Amino acid sequence: MSGAAERVxxxxxxxxxxxxxxxxxxxxxxxxxxxxxxxxxxYPRWGMEAARLLPRGLTAIAEGNKSxxxxxxxxxxxxxxxPIAFFEEGVARVEWHARRGHEIVxxxxxxxxxxxxxxxxxxxxxxxxxxxxxxxxSATRLEESNGIFTGRVLGEANFGAAKRRAMxxxxxxxxxxxxxxxxxxxxxxxxxxxxxxxxxxAVNPGKELADTANLxxxxxxxxxxxxxxxxxxxxxxxxxxQTIGTHP
Numbered sequence: 280m281s282g283a284a285e286r287v288x289x290x291x292x293x294x295x296x297x298x299x300x301x302x303x304x305x306x307x308x309x310x311x312x313x314x315x316x317x318x319x320x321x322y323p324r325w326g327m328e329a330a331r332l333l334p335r336g337l338t339a340i341a342e343g344n345k346s347x348x349x350x351x352x353x354x355x356x357x358x359x360x361x362p363i364a365f366f367e368e369g370v371a372r373v374e375w376h377a378r379r380g381h382e383i384v385x386x387x388x389x390x391x392x393x394x395x396x397x398x399x400x401x402x403x404x405x406x407x408x409x410x411x412x413x414x415x416x417s418a419t420r421l422e423e424s425n426g427i428f429t430g431r432v433l434g435e436a437n438f439g440a441a442k443r444r445a446m447x448x449x450x451x452x453x454x455x456x457x458x459x460x461x462x463x464x465x466x467x468x469x470x471x472x473x474x475x476x477x478x479x480x481a482v483n484p485g486k487e488l489a490d491t492a493n494l495x496x497x498x499x500x501x502x503x504x505x506x507x508x509x510x511x512x513x514x515x516x517x518x519x520x521q522t523i524g525t526h527p
Contacts, residue, residue, distance in 0.1 A: 349430030394418035
């Protein structure tokens with residue numbers, strides 16, 4: 280990054296950082312399976328893709344196998360997604376950065392349509408607090424054919440070191456000074472994104488991440504208070520006028 284860059288950003292992981300467990304994509308899968316929206320052939324396809332990814336480890340299977348979405352549209356994801364409940368302390372921290380003019384970016388391995396929904400929910404929460412700020416999205420992109428997902432990931436799944444690379448792309452495009460920026464994550468998988476900035480923040484860390492945070496002098500946060508999205512109608516109105524797609 281050039282020293283001339285003046286923008287500062289706050290990068291937030293979603294699952295376990297802004298949103299309590301279980302992960303939003305796991306909940307989405309359960310909802311789609313419950314309603315029968317997943318074509319039955321997607322299950323053996325998922326198994327074949329899992330076998331292909333196995334040499335890269337179980338995390339690659341968990342984060343990079345999106346075969347269950349083959350044949351679905353983005354609108355189906357939106358319809359099946361559960362109402363979003365944030366950590367209240369997390370939303371307050373997003374507001375703190377937004378009021379200081381920082382760019383807000385959510386960085387997640389979940390599929391991009393779902394991450395966009397989280398971003399819009401955050402925008403509505405900020406608006407309810409008197410702050411207007413766009414929330415940018417860096418997430419796993421899916422290949423589409425005529426508006427229908429093929430089940431294949433475009434590029435690389437956005438987890439681990441890929442998060443850092445994605446942040447660097449955003450930083451170059453928006454002239455963000457990463458050394459002055461902040462990142463929030465909750466597991467060791469988020470370490471590369473926390474290492475990418477000058478101000479790392481470990482949220483509800485396990486022992487290993489807490490030890491790493493202490494070694495690197497990162498802030499440690501304990502967020503527990505859940506807050507259901509209060510302005511659900513606002514989110515629905517926002518979705519109505521925005522395309523929920525997987526384009527960059």
